[in-house]
Amino acid sequence: HLSSWNAHFTIIPEHKRYITYYRIARHYKLGLSYVFDKLNYSSVIITEDDLDIASDFFEYFSATRSLLDTDKTLYCISAWNDNGKDYLIDKKQPELLYRSDFFSGLGWMMTR
Structure with a gap:
């Protein structure tokens, strides 16, 4: 199981303060990919x-x-x-x- 916490993504140094937003976006991406690509809804x-x-x-x-x-x-x-x-x-x-x-x-x- 891949979660937003252990999924690798690169953040440019100027965006380090936005790490929480990157994790939320990654969380949505993982969830939506599962629903649309794996479950085919x-x-x-x-x-x-x-x-x-x-x-x-x-x-x-x-x-x-x-x-x-x-x-x-x-x-x-x-x-x-x-x-x-x-x-x-x-x-x-x-x-x-x-x-x-x-x-x-x-x-x-x-x-x-």
Whole structure:
């Protein structure tokens, strides 16, 4: 088993202070490579380990999965909205999806 801690990667001296970010990125690379290359899945849902999963979490991703195939400009579908405050969302349109250039990484789905 290869982990982000024992996987070899080179860091230029000016980036030594970013070692934690390199390890996190390596961790994601190893996990995504396993899911896509070894298990041959076409999509993956990634969550933070302390995320509370809503009852409609998987239904939401199931309903939006096809968007990743039809719109190649989408990087991922997120189940988290940092701006989801009452005064910023339209409660009369619960089916409304927001497109953002901000990556929210608490619970998201991506394709190969």
